[in-house]
Amino acid sequence: MPAMAQGHPDHGAAELHGVGVGRSIAVGRVLLMPEPPAEPAPGSHGGDAAAEKAAVADAVRAAAEQLAALAARADGPGRAVIEAAIQMAEDPMLADDVAARIDAGTTAERAVFEGFRSFQRQLADLGGDLAERATDLADVSRRVIAALRGVAVAGVPESDTAFILVADDLAPADTALLDLTKVLGLITRGGGPTSHTAILARARGIPAIVGIGADAVIAEGARVVLDAASGIVIVDPSDDQVADAENRIAVEAARAMARIAEGTLAEGALADGTRIPLLANLGSPAEAARAVELGAEGVGLLRTELLFLDAATAPTVAEQQRQYAEVLAHFAGKKVVVRALDAGADKPLRFLGHACEHGYLGAPGHEDNPALGQRGLRALRAHPGLLTDQLRALKNAHDETAATGNPAELWVMAPMVADAAETRYFVELARDIGLPTVGVMAEIPSLALVADQVLAIADFVSIGTNDLTQYALAADRTLGPLASYQDPWHPAVLRLIKLIGDAGAAAGKPVGICGEAAADPALAVVLVGLGATSLSMAPAALGDVRAELAAVTWERARVKAAAALAADSAAAARAAAAEA
Ligand code: PEP
Ligand code: MG
Numbered sequence: 001m002p003a004m005a006q007g008h009p010d011h012g013a014a015e016l017h018g019v020g021v022g023r024s025i026a027v028g029r030v031l032l033m034p035e036p037p038a039e040p041a042p043g044s045h046g047g048d049a050a051a052e053k054a055a056v057a058d059a060v061r062a063a064a065e066q067l068a069a070l071a072a073r074a075d076g077p078g079r080a081v082i083e084a085a086i087q088m089a090e091d092p093m094l095a096d097d098v099a100a101r102i103d104a105g106t107t108a109e110r111a112v113f114e115g116f117r118s119f120q121r122q123l124a125d126l127g128g129d130l131a132e133r134a135t136d137l138a139d140v141s142r143r144v145i146a147a148l149r150g151v152a153v154a155g156v157p158e159s160d161t162a163f164i165l166v167a168d169d170l171a172p173a174d175t176a177l178l179d180l181t182k183v184l185g186l187i188t189r190g191g192g193p194t195s196h197t198a199i200l201a202r203a204r205g206i207p208a209i210v211g212i213g214a215d216a217v218i219a220e221g222a223r224v225v226l227d228a229a230s231g232i233v234i235v236d237p238s239d240d241q242v243a244d245a246e247n248r249i250a251v252e253a254a255r256a257m258a259r260i261a262e263g264t265l266a267e268g269a270l271a272d273g274t275r276i277p278l279l280a281n282l283g284s285p286a287e288a289a290r291a292v293e294l295g296a297e298g299v300g301l302l303r304t305e306l307l308f309l310d311a312a313t314a315p316t317v318a319e320q321q322r323q324y325a326e327v328l329a330h331f332a333g334k335k336v337v338v339r340a341l342d343a344g345a346d347k348p349l350r351f352l353g354h355a356c357e358h359g360y361l362g363a364p365g366h367e368d369n370p371a372l373g374q375r376g377l378r379a380l381r382a383h384p385g386l387l388t389d390q391l392r393a394l395k396n397a398h399d400e401t402a403a404t405g406n407p408a409e410l411w412v413m414a415p416m417v418a419d420a421a422e423t424r425y426f427v428e429l430a431r432d433i434g435l436p437t438v439g440v441m442a443e444i445p446s447l448a449l450v451a452d453q454v455l456a457i458a459d460f461v462s463i464g465t466n467d468l469t470q471y472a473l474a475a476d477r478t479l480g481p482l483a484s485y486q487d488p489w490h491p492a493v494l495r496l497i498k499l500i501g502d503a504g505a506a507a508g509k510p511v512g513i514c515g516e517a518a519a520d521p522a523l524a525v526v527l528v529g530l531g532a533t534s535l536s537m538a539p540a541a542l543g544d545v546r547a548e549l550a551a552v553t554w555e556r557a558r559v560k561a562a563a564a565l566a567a568d569s570a571a572a573a574r575a576a577a578a579e580a
Contacts, residue, residue: 020228026185033167040109059147116141139171300536320393376416443467451503465515501531521548529561
């Protein structure tokens with residue numbers, strides 16, 4: 001949990017606890033993210049509302065242009081997130097709100113501040129990923145206000161030497177563009193393990209710890225050890241602690257070099273030769289080439305909604321076909337699992353919001369508990385035309401690449417499926433459209449409890465441990481203060497996974513894992529012991545997971561899984577698996 005710094009009795013070091021992203025470790029001096037510009041004071045303009053509104057329009061344009069320039073330098077999910085921020089900046093409802101405040105006499109700066117803040121609050125109230133968007137909107141608001149003042153926006157500090165960045169939270173544009181030759185690591189006071197900051201840091205391989213707490217104090221220039229594996233930041237470490245961390249960094253680097261020398265591209269397998277295909281989680285075709293370089297044996301999760309975050313209207317079948325075919329082309333002869341749009345309260349798809357004719361940025365109207373609302377397959381069932389278009393586009397993309405003679409093996413799956421009836425709906429629809437291999441994601445605990453029924457219908461199940469954990473523990477995965485609940489090592493989560501693993505083995509059908517849990521090497525072993533037959537993760541994690549699996553037999557993985565299942569907390573499960 002976010003915590004106060006705890007001093008060590010033997011020297012001046014202090015520890016801060018947060019949630020680690022990845023397993024790397026970094027040592028360096030801290031640079032603090034500059035304070036945001038001061039809040040514009042309440043006040044009235046001189047009476048020329050038209051001039052104030054024109055100034056706002058210019059400033060919004062300038063902010064959108066800055067963001068577009070940043071988006072052009074980012075790739076993958078980073079670009080999609082920045083493009084979504086541009087859409088928010090230009091939202092007509094927001095413009096109307098700011099204009100109304102100016103008409104009521106408020107200055108342009110204050111009207112922007114209040115208008116954006118009111119939208120931020122609406123997003124925060126919606127919860128889930130939409131609440132995360134509030135941070136993005138705050139960044140847009142700062143940019144517009146800076147443009148009105150004619151000053152530059154304070155961004156990530158510049159430095160000639162490498163540093164560890166400490167911030168309250170980072171705007172996606174900042175995270176997506178961090179200079180990897182300078183930023184050794186990232187520490188944020190806010191944010192949960194599935195916040196944009198964390199997802200982008202993971203995708204870019206930046207060691208990070210999020211959620212160290214709003215009150216955590218780290219001085220500019222302080223030396224810190226950032227240990228993502230344990231989620232601990234050591235402030236002012238002793239010489240021994242620094243030496244230990246540097247030693248671990250050297251060992252990690254040597255292992256990475258050895259893996260490259262020995263063939264990073266070896267297939268995922270246990271020490272006894274049991275094959276566990278290691279697949280990539282992708283958000284766009286642009287990420288495919290890098291995933292192949294890192295040895296992905298296929299794609300275990302293509303998050304298709306990330307392709308269309310910035311689309312104002314539903315993508316056409318042809319546009320979707322083009323993007324899907326591009327991904328398939330990178331994986332000739334390999335498996336590519338595509339997830340149908342995971343839209344709804346937590347994934348803002350504007351065109352779905354428009355199709356609903358209610359709600360803002362894709363939210364299906366106001367929902368008090370949006371994570372429990374109309375999302376995933378439920379949202380698609382409310383828009384069957386959208387779903388059939390997507391499935392047709394996938395079928396066309398597959399047929400198009402089949403002409404090459406060595407097409408990717410296309411599997412499709414539905415997100416957020418509750419039970420056998422929903423499974424039947426999706427499987428029948430996809431098969432009618434001509435898609436041969438159809439499965440469902442296990443993200444809702446109910447699906448685990450009826451996994452035998454589901455697997456009697458579906459060809460495979462893929463476990464989304466991010467949502468499965470949030471629903472098993474009833475803790476919003478995006479809330480910093482609840483970050484400690486979002487731990488897939490929790491024995492309750494492991495027991496749900498075992499139910500699905502057992503059902504898969506009984507039915508003789510594959511059970512994949514595509515949540516962040518698969519990227520934790522020690523947990524990957526346990527997941528295999530619980531019955532996972534493939535693992536899909538951010539490509540940067542493939543090497544570590546491959547190495548860890550290669551060191552254990554299937555028997556040992558089973559023993560470790562049994563030890564973790566019997567533990568009574570996530571921490572105890574980790575320790576038990578390590579010792580078993
Ligand atoms: C999951 O929930 O684990 C998952 C893979 O889906 P997402 O993170 O996109 O919700
Ligand atoms: Mg999910």
